[in-house]
Amino acid sequence: MKEKLKGHSAMFxxxxxxxxxxxxxxxxxxxGFISAFSLTNMRMxxxxxxxxxxxxxxxxxxxTKRDLLLLFVASLFGITLNQGFFVVGISYTTxxxxxxxxxxxxxxxxxxxxxxxxxxxxxxxxxxxxxxxxGALMLILNGASAKGGSGALSSDRVMGDLFCLIAEISFxxxxxxxxxxxxxxxxxxxxxxxxxxxxxxCLPIGGVDVMHIPFExxxxxxxxxxxxxxxxxxxxxxxxxxxxxxxxxxTVVSMYNYIQPIVASLLAVWWGMDSFDMMKGFAILLVxxxxxxxxxxxxxxxxxxxxxxxxxxxxxxxxxxxxx
Numbered sequence: 385m386k387e388k389l390k391g392h393s394a395m396f397x398x399x400x401x402x403x404x405x406x407x408x409x410x411x412x413x414x415x416g417f418i419s420a421f422s423l424t425n426m427r428m429x430x431x432x433x434x435x436x437x438x439x440x441x442x443x444x445x446x447x448t449k450r451d452l453l454l455l456f457v458a459s460l461f462g463i464t465l466n467q468g469f470f471v472v473g474i475s476y477t478t479x480x481x482x483x484x485x486x487x488x489x490x491x492x493x494x495x496x497x498x499x500x501x502x503x504x505x506x507x508x509x510x511x512x513x514x515x516x517x518x519g520a521l522m523l524i525l526n527g528a529s530a531k532g533g534s535g536a537l538s539s540d541r542v543m544g545d546l547f548c549l550i551a552e553i554s555f556x557x558x559x560x561x562x563x564x565x566x567x568x569x570x571x572x573x574x575x576x577x578x579x580x581x582x583x584x585x586c587l588p589i590g591g592v593d594v595m596h597i598p599f600e601x602x603x604x605x606x607x608x609x610x611x612x613x614x615x616x617x618x619x620x621x622x623x624x625x626x627x628x629x630x631x632x633x634x635t636v637v638s639m640y641n642y643i644q645p646i647v648a649s650l651l652a653v654w655w656g657m658d659s660f661d662m663m664k665g666f667a668i669l670l671v672x673x674x675x676x677x678x679x680x681x682x683x684x685x686x687x688x689x690x691x692x693x694x695x696x697x698x699x700x701x702x703x704x705x706x707x708x
Contacts, residue, residue: 387631388631388632390627390631391627391628391629391630391631391632391636391637392628392632392679394624394625394627394628394631395624395625395628395632395636395637395640396640396643397620397621397624398620398621398622398624398625398628398640399621399640399641399643399644399647400643400647401616401617401620401621402617402621402644402647403643403644403645403646403647403648403651404612404616404617404647404651405612405613405616405617406644406648407648407651407652407655408609408612408613408617409423409609409613411606411609412606412609412610412613415602415606417597417598417601417602417606418597418602418606418610419593420471420474420475421471421472421590421593422590422593422594422597423610423613424467424468424471424586424590425583425586425587425590425591425593425594426594426610426613426614427467427613427614427617427618428463428467428579428582428583428586428618429583429587430614430615430618430619431575431579431614431618431619431622432576432579432580432582432583434614434615434619435572435575435576435579435619435623436576436580438572438576439572439573439576442570442572445569445570445573447569447573447577451565451568451569452577454562454565455565455574455577455578455581456577456581457562458558458562458565458574458578459577459578459579459581459582459585460554460581460582460585461554461555461557461558461561461562462554462555462558462562462578463578463579463582463622464581464582464585464586465550465551465554466551466552466554466555466558467551467582467586468551468586469547469548469550469551469554470482470547470548470551472544472547473485473543473544473545473546473547473548473549473550473551474544474548475544476540476541476543476544476547477540477541477543477544477545477547477548481541481544481545481548482544482545482548483524483645484521484524484525485545485548485549485552486548486552486641486644487517487520487521487524487641487642487645488517488549488552489552489555489556489638489641490513490516490517490635490638490639490641490642490678491513491514491517492552492553492556492638493556493559493560493634493635493637493638494509494510494513494635494638496556496557496559496560496561496634497560497633497634497635500560500561501560501563501634503633503634503635506681508677508678508680508681509635509677509678509681511677512639512673512674512675512676512677512678512679512681513635513639513674513678514674515670515671515673515674515677516639516642516670516671516673516674516675516678517642517674518667518670518674519642519666519667519668519669519670519671519672519673519674520641520642520645520646520667520671522663522664522666522667522670523645523646523648523649523664523667523668523671524645556634556638559629559634559637559638560634563629563634566626566629566630567630571623571626571627571630572623574626575619575622575623575626578622579622625637628640635678636675636678636679639674639675639678639679640675642671642674642675643671646667646668646671649664649668
């Protein structure tokens with residue numbers, strides 16, 4: 385129970401930081417000096433540096449050549465493809481569309497977990513996922529209507545939505561397919577290699593953009609924002625995600641994705657950009673109820689244990705009748 389509590393705390397904190405990152409990133413882009421693609425490259429390289437520095441203060445953990453190859457593939461799905469497609473997608477579509485597509489991650493994860501890990505898709509789990517989805521969509525679409533809608537549909541926007549969907553599928557695959565690998569190593573060991581591989585993949589493409597940023601023109605506020613995005617919303621968040629993945633099932637991990645629109649909505653209220661009403665309160669309640677329902681749904685191991693217990697009981701009953 386204590387280990388699961390650590391997992392829930394880690395996932396809540398990681399998604400809380402990601403929720404804060406959204407408005408902070410927008411303030412960085414408004415300077416006109418840093419593009420979304422440049423910021424993505426800075427996140428990857430910056431996090432890699434932080435993880436390798438952190439590894440110097442921890443016992444050395446050797447990684448097999450086979451697992452290094454698996455970590456490279458994991459970095460493609462969990463970082464490179466996820467971040468790359470999302471950044472390109474958001475440049476073609478609207479933030480509202482991107483948020484709606486992102487809210488599909490738990491559903492995609494639940495389906496993948498059923499096929500890859502043979503996790504049962506129980507009625508309780510399905511209800512919980514859709515409760516969370518309903519709450520998240522209420523918050524997102526309410527924000528869209530408050531801003532006057534999200535605009536007319538176009539081919540560029542459809543392409544952007546598709547890229548965002550690929551990004552979410554990629555991250556869902558990372559949640560599900562690499563759980564055994566993640567269980568074998570400490571979070572810092574995992575992340576230092578994954579972010580190193582991601583940096584190697586992305587620097588040849590985006591490194592030039594970063595080199596052309598006029599860093600001397602950036603104010604202290606922008607530097608503080610960059611530090612939060614790189615250290616808090618990348619280094620800390622990804623380390624916490626690996627802590628959560630070790631202790632929780634993939635669908636439960638992905639359910640915390642619904643925390644992000646809650647944080648964004650509450651920040652908007654805090655900053656006077658929006659107001660709190662009954663609908664927001666109900667939407668937030670739906671999200672937390674959905675997370676709770678999925679968390680308390682039975683895993684494959686629990687269902688198998690129950691079936692084994694039931695079979696043993698039936699055998700005992702049959703033997704008792706035979707003896708009688």
